[in-house]
Amino acid sequence: MNKQLKKTLVIAIIALTMSACTSMKTMEATGGSLADGIIELSYTYNQYETSQFDEQDALKTASKRCKAWGFKKADPFSGERISCRDKIGSRCDVYLVTKKYQCIGKS
Secondary structure (H helix, E strand, O other), X not given: OOHHHHHHHHHHHHHHHHHOOXXXXXXXXXXXXXXXXXXXXXXXXXXXXXXXXXXXXXXXXXXXXXXXXXXXXXXXXXXXXXXXXXXXXXXXXXXXXXXXXXXXXXX
16 A cells, blocks of 8 residues: 555544544533523533534523523523633643523513
8 A cells, every 4th residue: 555545544534533523412500690590501522522512402401490590481692602621731622612591581
């Protein structure tokens, strides 16, 4: 096997391995404010993952928290905040994704 073919094969294997690292994450309550009626849900992922979360599952979790505070349901803010949670040297090893939800409709 020639050198160029080996190199191409190694790159293809790495690409397949990296694409196989997509994972569904579960959002967990990590903060919020009763006074403001805001719930924060978060999950973490590392630099080798491509991650997603189930929007409907996260909304159910946020709504459950809001109901415990005396509200009827939760409404998601648009977008998520991504920050670095753990650094190794100058690069980020673990990312934290946080999404906010507004509690609405006092019970």
